[in-house]
Amino acid sequence: MTRRYVVVGTGIAGLSACEAIRERDASASITLVGEEPHPFYSRPGLAYLLTGSVPEKRLYVRTPAEVAALGIDRIHARAASLHPAEHRLALEDGRTIGYDRLLLATGAVSIPPEFPGGELDGVMQLDGLDQARAMLQRARRRGSAVVVGGGSTALEIVEGLHAQGMHVHYFLRGDRYWSKVLDPVESAIVEERLEMEGVRIHRRTEIARAVGENGRLAAVETVAGERIPCGVLAVAVGIRPRLALAKEAGIEVDRGVTVNELLETSAADVFAAGDVAQVLDPATGRAELDALWNSALRMGRAAGANMAGAGEPYRKHVPMNVTRVAGLVTTVIGAVGGGKDPDLKTMTRGQSESWTARGPSTTVQERHGTDRVRVLLGERAVQGAIVMGSQVLSHPLARLVADRVDVSSIRARCAADPATALDRLLAFHDRLYGNRAAAG
Amino acid sequence: MLRFLRRRAAAPAHDPAHAAGGAASESSANEGRRGEGPGTLVTIVGSGAVQPVRGPLPTDAERLRLLARGHVEAVAGRCVQCGICSYNCPMGIDVRSYSREARPVLESHCILCGECVARCPRGVLRFALPDADA
Numbered sequence A: 001m002t003r004r005y006v007v008v009g010t011g012i013a014g015l016s017a018c019e020a021i022r023e024r025d026a027s028a029s030i031t032l033v034g035e036e037p038h039p040f041y042s043r044p045g046l047a048y049l050l051t052g053s054v055p056e057k058r059l060y061v062r063t064p065a066e067v068a069a070l071g072i073d074r075i076h077a078r079a080a081s082l083h084p085a086e087h088r089l090a091l092e093d094g095r096t097i098g099y100d101r102l103l104l105a106t107g108a109v110s111i112p113p114e115f116p117g118g119e120l121d122g123v124m125q126l127d128g129l130d131q132a133r134a135m136l137q138r139a140r141r142r143g144s145a146v147v148v149g150g151g152s153t154a155l156e157i158v159e160g161l162h163a164q165g166m167h168v169h170y171f172l173r174g175d176r177y178w179s180k181v182l183d184p185v186e187s188a189i190v191e192e193r194l195e196m197e198g199v200r201i202h203r204r205t206e207i208a209r210a211v212g213e214n215g216r217l218a219a220v221e222t223v224a225g226e227r228i229p230c231g232v233l234a235v236a237v238g239i240r241p242r243l244a245l246a247k248e249a250g251i252e253v254d255r256g257v258t259v260n261e262l263l264e265t266s267a268a269d270v271f272a273a274g275d276v277a278q279v280l281d282p283a284t285g286r287a288e289l290d291a292l293w294n295s296a297l298r299m300g301r302a303a304g305a306n307m308a309g310a311g312e313p314y315r316k317h318v319p320m321n322v323t324r325v326a327g328l329v330t331t332v333i334g335a336v337g338g339g340k341d342p343d344l345k346t347m348t349r350g351q352s353e354s355w356t357a358r359g360p361s362t363t364v365q366e367r368h369g370t371d372r373v374r375v376l377l378g379e380r381a382v383q384g385a386i387v388m389g390s391q392v393l394s395h396p397l398a399r400l401v402a403d404r405v406d407v408s409s410i411r412a413r414c415a416a417d418p419a420t421a422l423d424r425l426l427a428f429h430d431r432l433y434g435n436r437a438a439a440g
Numbered sequence B: 001m002l003r004f005l006r007r008r009a010a011a012p013a014h015d016p017a018h019a020a021g022g023a024a025s026e027s028s029a030n031e032g033r034r035g036e037g038p039g040t041l042v043t044i045v046g047s048g049a050v051q052p053v054r055g056p057l058p059t060d061a062e063r064l065r066l067l068a069r070g071h072v073e074a075v076a077g078r079c080v081q082c083g084i085c086s087y088n089c090p091m092g093i094d095v096r097s098y099s100r101e102a103r104p105v106l107e108s109h110c111i112l113c114g115e116c117v118a119r120c121p122r123g124v125l126r127f128a129l130p131d132a133d134a
Helices: A012-024 A046-051 A064-070 A129-139 A151-163 A184-197 A244-248 A293-307 A394-402 A408-416 A418-433 B017-028 B061-069 B084-088 B095-100 B115-119
Strands: A004-008 A029-034 A072-076 A079-083 A088-091 A096-098 A101-104 A108-110 A144-149 A167-171 A200-202 A207-213 A216-222 A227-229 A232-236 A239-241 A270-272 A277-281 A286-289 A320-325 A328-334 A362-368 A371-377 A382-388 B002-004 B040-044 B050-054 B071-074 B125-130
Touching: A004 A012, A012 A029, A012 A064, A012 A101, A012 A293, A046 A129, A046 A151, A079 A244, A101 A293, A129 A151, A129 A232, A144 A151, A144 A227, A151 A167, A151 A184, A151 A232, A151 A320, A184 A200, A184 A328, A184 A371, A184 A382, A216 A232, A270 A293, A328 A394, A362 A408, A362 A418, A371 A408, A371 A418, A382 A394, A394 A418, A408 A418, B071 B095, B084 B095, B084 B115, B115 B125
Parallel strands: A004 A029, A004 A101, A029 A072, A101 A270, A144 A167, A144 A232, A167 A200
Antiparallel strands: A079 A088, A088 A096, A108 A239, A207 A216, A216 A227, A277 A286, A320 A328, A328 A382, A362 A371, A371 A382, B002 B125, B040 B050, B071 B125
């Protein structure tokens, strides 16, 4: 009998799940439900669409032939309600779809602005291709833009609007950029580069309200009383998993949809993957959220396989991401941060909760111009690292973190002599893995 | 199996070669806007190590050796399929399709110009030689 699979969400988790199902079940009926009408595209690539580095068509991650070969029934509609007991998904347009297995890959969405005037035309957020298009269209009028928020998304918007020729004001509530993940030196490197490019950073500045004329954004007022005229106000203060569908269906949720190792939710035959799923991190022993594209891809694949009966547990990798901040390639590996970030209400896209779950550790660092490496040595293993600029060390460090290699034999000497600590670590890595940089 | 090229270690502060790394990183700020100043190129120095510099393409014996035997490869887990590599390939190679599966770009049309390596915003791509050559 043909098995009916329904996948809710057209991001990379949903797409990967469909592919994994098709690999294992050639005759399956696969229905993919989502509001976005676009071909599958690279969500992280929107940053580069904004800077003009890549045209929209190049963001499409599958060719029309590949999509056709996948043999899915794609429905452009919003899922209204899920009824796990009856194995039924109701759509907003009134249709109902029955399923044998269902995947929730609904992703996450930006937290809406809370200040007065947040509804004005010109107040924007970056969740998908439509918003990126709208931002580009606005930017054609040039003029000034204000960006509030933190993390990689805020910076993507800052850099994008700047590249499009807008005069960008970036508001930071505190003293520095992305204080939850970066240390003061790293923040300073980013801020200096932005300012050099011509971005105006306003520190200790909080937005009071957006002021409009006839429903259209005209200016921003700060708490201190400053008024900045602008045509765009972009808000990136964090994201939240889209939980409504699961919650209303009575499925167990925490910050995300709670899943077990097989990515099964508390409801029979309902799975979850991607930004919406909250998975146990073996490194911390806690269930945590990742908003990482590669994690979503792996989770989607695993969920699809398990929906088709593979029974393969999903093992969370050490969360890693590479982003370009202020033009610098920056790799974040494992646990590197902690503390508070006044610019973010939750985490940002391209971030993992595990990054900020740091235990006691010693920091070793090196800096040469804009190249900087910071490594956090735990009691036994390397907890995490940030590699900014030259990426030579990011592969060996990623491997030491991922394999939880016991570095206690060299830890004391690394801590005592920071000048040679990274050389020691690298020599240690080479002895262990052989003299090669390949990621395992 | 492949042996991968890389700089031997984090260059110490007094290493003059390292200044080139800084300059190269700065040029990456311009990658977002096409046609602005020289791009980041990668040259191969005598030790067989890869090191980013800003400047014209190298034409030394090492480069010839690379041209004959080398290729571009993708590191797993870093690619977000943004398509910048394919977009910038002067030979029209769909580099992304290789990167997607972390496969080496073994294409006879590849001229090892380094456009994809330099423009990838996530450090996914790099040059490599077959084991016997490294």
